[in-house]
Amino acid sequence: MSNVFATAISGMNAAIARLSNAATNIVNVSSTGKLPSAENEKATSFAPMDVVSLSNSSGDNNLGVRTTLVPRDPSYVVVRDEKSPDANEDGLIAAPNIDLTSEIVTTMMAEIAYKASAKLIAVEKQNQETLINTLS
DSSP: OOHHHHHHHHHHHHHHHHHHHHHHHHHHTTOOOOOOOSTTOOSSSSSOOEEEEEOOSSSTTOOOOOEEEEEOOOOOEEETTTTTOOTTTTTTEEEEOOOOOHHHHHHHHHHHHHHHHHHHHHHHHHHHHHHHHOOO
16 A cells, blocks of 8 residues: 555544544533532543544554544533532532534534545545556
């Protein structure tokens, strides 16, 4: 496989990871929970993640990117909802720290990145076919 293909495929995989993570965050935006009652305790609300892309510095060719999921910090925000069964005595609950606008923008950017990588694969394929036809 050519270096161009390997790089483009890693870009496509990174775009898929971003889209999948954003979709998970969007679906769980309303997954609230109890606030921590002690310093080392965690909220019971959904804990959103972020995708981090890093240069692929492992392997033989060091091409492309790799992704990893990291917990969002802070993972929750405090909101008032006295009717929630998870509300504390002050009527406060933990809601996931998710900004829907940012998540939607992330999905759009992932789509653009995926299409760009797919186009790169198509152009490289055409270049290789042209080279083979020229040499034949």
